[in-house]
Amino acid sequence: MNKTIFSAASLIAALAVSGTAMAGGYAGMSIGQSTIDDTVNNVSVDESSTAWKVYGGFGITDMFGAELGWADLGDHNESGAVDIETDGFYGAGTINLPLGDSGFSAIGKAGFYMWDQDVNTLSDDGVDAMYGLGVKYIYDDMLGIALEWERYNVDNEVDMISLGLTLNF
Numbered sequence: 001m002n003k004t005i006f007s008a009a010s011l012i013a014a015l016a017v018s019g020t021a022m023a024g025g026y027a028g029m030s031i032g033q034s035t036i037d038d039t040v041n042n043v044s045v046d047e048s049s050t051a052w053k054v055y056g057g058f059g060i061t062d063m064f065g066a067e068l069g070w071a072d073l074g075d076h077n078e079s080g081a082v083d084i085e086t087d088g089f090y091g092a093g094t095i096n097l098p099l100g101d102s103g104f105s106a107i108g109k110a111g112f113y114m115w116d117q118d119v120n121t122l123s124d125d126g127v128d129a130m131y132g133l134g135v136k137y138i139y140d141d142m143l144g145i146a147l148e149w150e151r152y153n154v155d156n157e158v159d160m161i162s163l164g165l166t167l168n169f
């Protein structure tokens with residue numbers, strides 16, 4: 001766990017340093033809920049769990065950018081029969097569509113998720129697609145808030161809805 005936190009903190013620090021040289025750099029953290037609805041080992045799993053992520057990115061143009069982050073999709077436990085934990089790094093291209101002069105923007109992202117998943121005592125890993133949609137509000141030049149839905153395609157599709165704060169630089 002400490003290795004995970006250190007890796008995530010290192011990622012954000014590196015993005016913060018590199019993002020200052022580019023227009024529209026940001027770093028943030030979100031917390032929310034993940035859900036999984038699948039059948040594992042002949043057991044139907046329909047569970048929700050607390051999930052969180054830390055991330056950073058930069059704008060390549062006013063509309064397009066890139067984002068890297070760490071997403072912990074939680075611990076889904078179905079009646080003690082199946083226990084699924086998933087986490088990993090993601091990288092995504094982003095799109096930012098301002099909604100007038102209100103400070104609100106529609107956001108989207110698509111990329112990859114390099115995941116590690118533990119199901120009961122078995123461990124698996126891989127790289128698969130992730131994508132998401134959301135809305136963000138820039139409060140002032142430095143602080144923003146984002147509400148997002150993301151889908152992480154691992155052995156089981158995991159959806160995450162989160163609310164986060166971003167620090168813009």
